[in-house]
Amino acid sequence: MNETVITLTQSDATTTMLPVATGTIQIVLLTSAVMFAIGMVGFLTRRNMILMFLCTELMFQASAIAMIAFGRMHLNPEGQVFVIFILTVAAAEAALALGLVVLLYRRKPTLDAEAWSELKEC
Amino acid sequence: MTPSILYIACVIGAIGLHLIMRPHRQTTRIIGAIAGAGSVAFIMVQVLQRLGEDSPVPILEVVFGLAAITGAVRMVTHPRPVFAAIYFVLVVVSSAGMFLLLDAEFMAFSLIIVYAGAILITYLFVLMLAQDATSTAGEALYDRIPREPIAALVVGFILLAGLSDTLLLVDGGIRPDAPGMTPPLAEVEADRWLVLDGLPRQLDEAVASVLEADGGQTTAFTIERGSDGRAIRVAEGVARVDLRIGDESRTIELPTTALPTNTQLVGWALVAVFPVSLEIAGVILLMAMFGAVVLARRQIDMSEDEVRVAAGLQPLLEDEDSEFAGGDA
Numbered sequence: 001m002n003e004t005v006i007t008l009t010q011s012d013a014t015t016t017m018l019p020v021a022t023g024t025i026q027i028v029l030l031t032s033a034v035m036f037a038i039g040m041v042g043f044l045t046r047r048n049m050i051l052m053f054l055c056t057e058l059m060f061q062a063s064a065i066a067m068i069a070f071g072r073m074h075l076n077p078e079g080q081v082f083v084i085f086i087l088t089v090a091a092a093e094a095a096l097a098l099g100l101v102v103l104l105y106r107r108k109p110t111l112d113a114e115a116w117s118e119l120k121e122c
Numbered sequence: 123m124t125p126s127i128l129y130i131a132c133v134i135g136a137i138g139l140h141l142i143m144r145p146h147r148q149t150t151r152i153i154g155a156i157a158g159a160g161s162v163a164f165i166m167v168q169v170l171q172r173l174g175e176d177s178p179v180p181i182l183e184v185v186f187g188l189a190a191i192t193g194a195v196r197m198v199t200h201p202r203p204v205f206a207a208i209y210f211v212l213v214v215v216s217s218a219g220m221f222l223l224l225d226a227e228f229m230a231f232s233l234i235i236v237y238a239g240a241i242l243i244t245y246l247f248v249l250m251l252a253q254d255a256t257s258t259a260g261e262a263l264y265d266r267i268p269r270e271p272i273a274a275l276v277v278g279f280i281l282l283a284g285l286s287d288t289l290l291l292v293d294g295g296i297r298p299d300a301p302g303m304t305p306p307l308a309e310v311e312a313d314r315w316l317v318l319d320g321l322p323r324q325l326d327e328a329v330a331s332v333l334e335a336d337g338g339q340t341t342a343f344t345i346e347r348g349s350d351g352r353a354i355r356v357a358e359g360v361a362r363v364d365l366r367i368g369d370e371s372r373t374i375e376l377p378t379t380a381l382p383t384n385t386q387l388v389g390w391a392l393v394a395v396f397p398v399s400l401e402i403a404g405v406i407l408l409m410a411m412f413g414a415v416v417l418a419r420r421q422i423d424m425s426e427d428e429v430r431v432a433a434g435l436q437p438l439l440e441d442e443d444s445e446f447a448g449g450d451a
Contacts, residue, residue, distance in 0.1 A: 017311060017381075019304045020224070022297050023173045023180040027166060028220055029289045029296060031187035034162060035194050035213070037282035038139070042198030044274030045143060047264040050249055051197075051206055057241065058194055058213060064233075065217050072224040073298045075310045077387040080229050081396055084388075087236050088403040092410030094241045098248045099417035105252045106420075111203075112264040 020072050028069045036062035048111045049104070053097045060090045123168040125291055129283050135161035136279040142199045145266045155195075162191055169290060182223055190216035201266045203249050207242060214238045228385040312356045317382045317390045319354045328380035329363055336374075343367045 039058035046052050064083045071079015101111070108115050134157050141154025166184055173179075193212035200206040214237045221230035268274075289296055298304050318325055329345065345353045346364040354361050354376065361376040382390065392400055427437040 017307055017314075019298045019307075021178055021180060022299055023170060023177060024183050024223065025296055025298055026169050026290060027180050027183040027187055028224065030165060030169060030286060031183075031190055031220070033282055033285040033289060034191050036285070037278045038191070038194040038198055040281060041139065041274045041278035042194075044277065045268035045271050046198065047267070047269050048203055048262075050245060050252065051203055051265075054207060054210055054245060055198065057237075058197065058210065061213060061217055061237075064229075065220060068221055068224050068226045068229060072226065073296070073304065075305060075307075077384070077391045078395065080226050080388045081391045081399075083226075083229050084232075084392065085399060085403055087232065088406060091236065091241060092406050094244055095410050095414045096417070098244055099414045101248060102251065103417055103420070110264070111252055111262070114264070114269070 017075065019075070025069055025073050029066060032062045032065040032069065035059075035065070047113055049101050049113050050098070050111060052113060053094070053101070057090060057094070060086055123165075123172065123291065125287055127168070128165065128286060128291065131161040131165050132279045132283040132286070134158075135282075136275045139195065139199075140271055140275055142195065143268045143271050145201070158195065159188075159192075162188070165286065165290075180223075183220065186216045186219040186223070190220070201261045203253075203265060204246065207245050207249060210245075211238050211242055214242070225384055226388075228388055308359055311359065311378075311381070314381050314387065315354045315356050315361045315376075316352075317387060318376075318380065319352050320390065320394065321382065321386070324382070324386075325353060325363075328376055329365065329374065331380075332374050332376065346371075 036059050039055045039062060042055035042058065043052050046055060064086050067079040067082045067086070069079075071077065071082075104116060105111065138154045138156070138158030138161065142151050142158065143154075144150075146154075166187070170179060170184075190213050193209045193216065197206045197209040197213065200209060214233060218230040218233045221227075221233060294300065296303075318328070325345065329343065333343070344366045346366055347353045348355065348364075353363055355363075361380075362373050363376060365372045365374060427439055431437055
């Protein structure tokens with residue numbers, strides 16, 4: 001029996017194995033926080049029903065960025081998997097919400113959310 | 123940077139956003155834009171200043187971040203809904219750029235395809251479908267005047283102050299170089315070799331390429347698995363595979379280029395670590411499809427020509443043709 005050990009020239013560890021730079025992670029997380037806050041402000045101030053849903057998409061987007069950033073920081077692909085699920089929920093939400101908006105628009109021809117404020121019952 | 127400076131920057135940003143949001147004159151809005159952009163840029167500069175001299179400056183991250191925030195602000199404040207949706211595309215594209223910088227290539231491109239390609243087009247369709255045909259200006263009054271801007275800004279920027287305080291200041295902020303923040307690299311590498319162990323065909327290709335680089339024959343080899351069913355043994359940062367070529371036993375070392383790529387790691391985590399969540403995501407999509415079908419299934423009790431007349435078009439059929447129109451006429 002002939003035992004041989006072959007060694008190739010070891011390339012540098014792939015860049016994804018290296019820890020991420022502190023500046024990158026902090027800037028990206030700051031961006032995601034600002035985007036989330038703006039999305040929330042937009043959701044509360046916009047009167048157009050479709051744009052209110054678009055603002056929730058903005059908040060989804062911000063949380064997706066935070067997931068990816070933390071996944072990258074912990075060198076773990078599971079953050080990206082969570083973003084795939086976020087995309088799923090966003091797509092489902094968009095389909096249903098827009099269907100509902102079209103139904104509401106058929107009843108009262110305006111997109112103003114105030115037109116439906118009796119749904120609050122107060 | 124102390125917390126009070128951060129809070130003051132948040133307040134200035136909130137005031138700026140308020141000035142942009144109200145239907146003021148152009149100059150007031152420009153002042154608001156300058157205030158908002160100034161506060162964001164100030165926080166970013168503060169973050170960069172703390173990094174130290176020798177650390178690289180994340181220029182692209184800053185550019186994409188500012189583009190995303192600009193797009194978000196314009197989306198929230200633009201009086202025309204279609205433009206707001208298009209500014210959301212800018213947000214999506216800049217966040218895809220950030221995903222690329224964070225080594226998430228698959229997510230970057232699927233984000234562009236799914237968000238900018240599919241979801242945004244749906245939104246645009248509905249926006250155009252529900253656009254008020256009677257107003258010629260295209261800017262409905264309810265799109266120009268915000269609802270309860272002060273209360274919303276207070277809530278939103280308290281949230282922002284808390285979030286950015288936690289992210290940037292508490293315990294020195296989120297620092298990957300702090301102890302315990304990043305797992306040891308040897309551990310990460312061992313985990314990734316374990317993923318390659320679960321991909322038999324790729325492991326075969328990696329072994330074959332190593333043998334080929336050695337100049338040997340690549341014809342027939344069998345990978346010998348240990349008693350735990352694993353082919354790759356990781357010891358002291360080196361991955362070794364036991365082979366049997368004919369009667370000969372060999373041990374080869376796998377180069378780090380054989381490690382699974384980012385996309386493969388995501389796929390592996392999706393299928394092997396979260397299989398139930400994947401199934402549930404499928405069920406959610408199916409249920410959303412059923413829901414959309416049920417919502418859209420309302421009957422419209424008008425003939426085709428009546429719908430045309432209601433929409434302000436000429437009817438297609440003349441009076442004497444009406445015997446061809448309906449079934450019973």
